[in-house]
Amino acid sequence: MKKQKIQIITLLAAVVLLCAAYAGIRYYNNRQEEKEAEKEKAETITVTDFEVSDITKFSYQLEGQTLSFTKEGENWHYDGDSSVDIDEDAVETLLSKAVNVTAEETVTEYDTLADFGLETPSNTITITTEEGNTTLFIGNQNEITNQYYLKKADSDIIYLVGSAVATGFNKTVEDLTAEEEETETEEIPQEESTQTEETTEEIPQEESSETEEIPQENTETE
Secondary structure (H helix, E strand, O other): OOHHHHHHHHHHHHHHHHHHHHHHHHHHHHHHHHHHHHHHHHHOEEOOOOOOHOOOEEEEOOOOEEEEEEEOOEEEOOOOOOOOEOOOHHHHHHHHHOOOEEEEEOOOOOOOOHHHOOOOOOEEEEEEEEOOOEEEEEEEEOOOOOOOOEOOOOOOOEEEEEEHHHHHHOOHHHHHEEEOOOOOOOOOOOOOOOOOOOOOOOOOHHHOOOOOOOOOOOOOOO
């Protein structure tokens, strides 16, 4: 009996030790993950840092034309034609490409912006919030990393960023216009025209009564 108690106590102690070891390993792994996340965050270079809901106005260039949109209340309007019904979801999807943009590399020493396609940018994106305007110039694509060169108007730093912000602002006004809901019109079948058959009842003509010729009596004069 005493031996069984000792075995049970030993087993319980082993279980406690295993639980403690598991907790320690899990804590260590979590700390390592946190350190890696902190390291990545420290290495991440912030280009833009705002939310879509913060944006009150934006513009970009497309085929030599500047498209500008302004938010009034909860609705977006195209500045070129206020009668256009803008698709709010399409605009938010577009703007999501320009918020919280990060870069992995920067270029701080260079001779000319032309080397990066930034002397005459392929696109100029301007975002307006309560904090002011943020203008992004889009340059050439890096052939090795497939990333794009980007420069902010208020900084001399050139960033290497992903393609989302560089290629995402290529929507026409029609692409951002809400689709008209099609109202299904129930087709009412045309009533078949009832042809009124004119049944002309032929009334048989009464046979003409033949007039019997009454023979004239020959009156003989005696």
